Amino acid sequence: MFYAILRRFGQMLFVMFGISVIVFLIFFATPGADPAARIAGRNASPEVLAAVRHSFGFDQPLYVQYTRMMEKIFVTGDLTSFVNRGWKVVPAVMDSIPVTLSLVFGAAVLWVVVSIIIGIVAAATRDSWLDKLLMALGLLGISMPVYWLGEVMNLMTQSRYHDSWAFSWVPPLGYKNFSDDPKGWFLTLVIPWITLAILYIGIYGRVLRAAIIESMQEDYIRTARAKGLSETRILFRHALRTSLIAFVTLFGLDFGALVGGSALLTEVVFGLHGIGKLTYDALQNLDLPMIMATVMYASMFVVIANAVVDFVYILLDPRLRAS
Amino acid sequence: MILSVRDLKVSFRTHDGPVRAIDGVSFDLEESEILGVVGESGSGKTVSLLAVMGLITDPNATIEGSIRYKGRELVGLPPRELRRLRGNEIAMIFQDPMTALTPVYTIGWQIAEQIRAHRGVSKPKAMERVEQLLAEVNFPNPHEAMSRYPHQLSGGMRQRAVIAMALSCDPALLVADEPTTALDVTVQAGILDLVRKLRAKHKSAVVFITHDMGVVSELADRVMVMYAGRVVERGTRTELFSDPRHPYTRALLGSIPPLTGEKPRRLPAIPGSPPSLLRLPEGCAFGPRCPVRYEPCEARKPGLGASAHAAACFRVAQA
Ligand SMILES: Nc1ncnc2c1ncn2[C@@H]1O[C@H](COP(=O)(O)OP(=O)(O)OP(=O)(O)O)[C@@H](O)[C@H]1O
Ligand code: SF4
Ligand SMILES: [Mg+2]
Numbered sequence: 001m002f003y004a005i006l007r008r009f010g011q012m013l014f015v016m017f018g019i020s021v022i023v024f025l026i027f028f029a030t031p032g033a034d035p036a037a038r039i040a041g042r043n044a045s046p047e048v049l050a051a052v053r054h055s056f057g058f059d060q061p062l063y064v065q066y067t068r069m070m071e072k073i074f075v076t077g078d079l080t081s082f083v084n085r086g087w088k089v090v091p092a093v094m095d096s097i098p099v100t101l102s103l104v105f106g107a108a109v110l111w112v113v114v115s116i117i118i119g120i121v122a123a124a125t126r127d128s129w130l131d132k133l134l135m136a137l138g139l140l141g142i143s144m145p146v147y148w149l150g151e152v153m154n155l156m157t158q159s160r161y162h163d164s165w166a167f168s169w170v171p172p173l174g175y176k177n178f179s180d181d182p183k184g185w186f187l188t189l190v191i192p193w194i195t196l197a198i199l200y201i202g203i204y205g206r207v208l209r210a211a212i213i214e215s216m217q218e219d220y221i222r223t224a225r226a227k228g229l230s231e232t233r234i235l236f237r238h239a240l241r242t243s244l245i246a247f248v249t250l251f252g253l254d255f256g257a258l259v260g261g262s263a264l265l266t267e268v269v270f271g272l273h274g275i276g277k278l279t280y281d282a283l284q285n286l287d288l289p290m291i292m293a294t295v296m297y298a299s300m301f302v303v304i305a306n307a308v309v310d311f312v313y314i315l316l317d318p319r320l321r322a323s
Numbered sequence: 324m325i326l327s328v329r330d331l332k333v334s335f336r337t338h339d340g341p342v343r344a345i346d347g348v349s350f351d352l353e354e355s356e357i358l359g360v361v362g363e364s365g366s367g368k369t370v371s372l373l374a375v376m377g378l379i380t381d382p383n384a385t386i387e388g389s390i391r392y393k394g395r396e397l398v399g400l401p402p403r404e405l406r407r408l409r410g411n412e413i414a415m416i417f418q419d420p421m422t423a424l425t426p427v428y429t430i431g432w433q434i435a436e437q438i439r440a441h442r443g444v445s446k447p448k449a450m451e452r453v454e455q456l457l458a459e460v461n462f463p464n465p466h467e468a469m470s471r472y473p474h475q476l477s478g479g480m481r482q483r484a485v486i487a488m489a490l491s492c493d494p495a496l497l498v499a500d501e502p503t504t505a506l507d508v509t510v511q512a513g514i515l516d517l518v519r520k521l522r523a524k525h526k527s528a529v530v531f532i533t534h535d536m537g538v539v540s541e542l543a544d545r546v547m548v549m550y551a552g553r554v555v556e557r558g559t560r561t562e563l564f565s566d567p568r569h570p571y572t573r574a575l576l577g578s579i580p581p582l583t584g585e586k587p588r589r590l591p592a593i594p595g596s597p598p599s600l601l602r603l604p605e606g607c608a609f610g611p612r613c614p615v616r617y618e619p620c621e622a623r624k625p626g627l628g629a630s631a632h633a634a635a636c637f638r639v640a641q642a
Binding site for chain 2: 226228229230233317
């Protein structure tokens with residue numbers, strides 16, 4: 001077990017190394033473009049260009065350049081943005097991490113809990129009006145674009161109905177630090193959580209329902225019935241338990257992607273300065289150091305999320321445990 | 324009498340129209356008796372016994388007739404009451420041990436689950452019993468086997484685990500649906516031995532479904548031959564093997580595989596194939612394949628009659 005975890009950790013490092021090399025090569029070794037000019041941004045002066053060239057070691061071989069870059073991100077942490085003069089890239093990323101994590105974690109808790117309930121209820125009342133209603137709502141949730149939904153939410157809670165009893169508790173947009181103001185943190189995030197979670201509740205509820213119904217057809221469910229177990233126990237201990245495997249796969253992928261920056265739209269609508277927003281802005285400005293740093297960060301989370309999924313798999317499915 | 328089935332009919336609504344899978348099946352089972360049920364694929368062996376277990380969950384199914392267990396009517400019994408019998412007094416072993424166990428729990432856990440569903444015993448007590456049971460079905464190392472997951476066991480071992488599970492509450496009636504079909508020939512013999520031994524020890528009555536006339540001749544006290552959802556012949560083992568009356572039974576016996584050496588998995592071919600339940604022939608369902616068919620066969624369906632050794636065939640009634 002210990003050895004397996006160690007090996008997995010080694011794989012993670014290797015994958016991240018691979019990603020960093022590829023990203024580095026794309027931005028710094030593309031023929032015909034001067035990386036110094038790109039790093040320095042549009043209309044940079046010759047002095048700035050020279051400074052960049054020197055500090056990144058562009059006069060030296062590629063592997064030295066790569067090492068310098070990684071050193072600036074991971075060791076000294078003094079990589080600076082040349083678009084926003086003097087802005088330190090690493091602290092900027094560090095500042096936006098808690099915003100994105102708060103948003104995605106909260107939404108994930110919400111969507112996992114709600115979709116599990118929906119999936120179970122729908123599967124248990126299969127083909128009833130309740131099942132049909134839940135699945136129709138799920139489809140509605142899936143088909144609403146998150147940006148549009150966010151705007152509608154804002155319209156309702158921030159302006160149109162803000163003064164009604166229902167939404168008067170909603171604070172203005174923006175992020176509050178958990179450590180400074182836990183209540184404010186929670187209240188500002190409630191609406192973003194719901195907005196982000198709705199899509200996933202729709203998807204996960206439907207996926208879980210289908211998986212449960214599929215496992216209810218399995219031979220071992222018939223065995224469980226022949227044992228004289230109650231339908232509830234069969235549903236929870238036998239059908240649900242084996243259905244969670246598909247659920248976890250999906251969750252790992254989505255969670256990794258969201259934490260890595262795909263919550264961009266939600267962040268933008270609700271004025272949350274998270275990783276998604278940061279990456280988006282960096283791409284808009286071709287801010288190479290920032291892109292490099294956010295990509296490294298995102299790949300780290302995707303890789304970690306995958307490792308966690310693999311680990312949960314092993315917990316859920318004994319067939320994957322090495323004997 | 325432990326089980327008494329009368330005029331059991333099971334129909335399914337399907338896309339292609341209604342299908343009567345079981346059409347008036349009746350049989351009795353005495354205490355600690357082994358009843359062999361034989362017939363080709365699709366003849367209704369599984370469905371009729373699933374009906375006895377109350378395990379037909381298809382919402383398109385209708386069940387008519389009477390199933391009495393120790394005098395108590397099971398058709399129409401509330402699910403709660405049925406559940407109390409299932410796994411406790413009536414247990415079932417299924418055909419494929421590879422898929423019959425939930426993959427994510429140890430076999431010890433799964434057997435204990437059944438014990439605890441019917442007996443108010445503590446977990447350690449249940450586990451003790453599990454170890455006993457696994458020893459009884461010849462696990463070489465029962466204690467260690469309890470913590471094994473199904474995928475870690477061979478097919479034969481899994482089937483033993485399933486049998487241990489079925490026996491865990493000392494059922495008075497055990498239904499075994501082709502428990503050896505999916506297994507190797509060498510493993511089969513061991514399982515059959517086990518069934519025989521356990522019947523002697525637990526005094527359970529056994530309904531043993533199989534394709535294999537050889538198995539029937541080794542194991543059964545009485546035999547019931549099914550064709551297209553009906554019983555075509557019934558009798559004691561001796562009666563059936565020394566004096567087979569129905570042309571279908573004769574065909575089956577003509578094709579008995581040798582008791583030694585490689586046994587075929589399926590019944591050897593009888594010319595023709597069983598009729599589709601959607602398009603049953605007029606008169607005797609076996610008619611199109613029957614070598615001794617004559618006019619009356621096409622007009623009406625032959626009945627089984629009431630005698631102990633009976634065959635549903637006009638030729639027999641005449642003789
Ligand atoms: N849920 C169902 N819906 C429709 N038809 C069904 C259903 N279950 C069984 N049948 C039909 O009932 C008939 C009897 O099936 P059954 O499984 O009892 O056969 P069997 O004798 O056990 O065959 P085998 O030896 O292959 O196990 C078959 O024709 C089958 O197609
Ligand atoms: S009733 Fe007629 S067709 Fe049917 S088995 Fe007897 S002889 Fe053959
Ligand atoms: Mg069958």
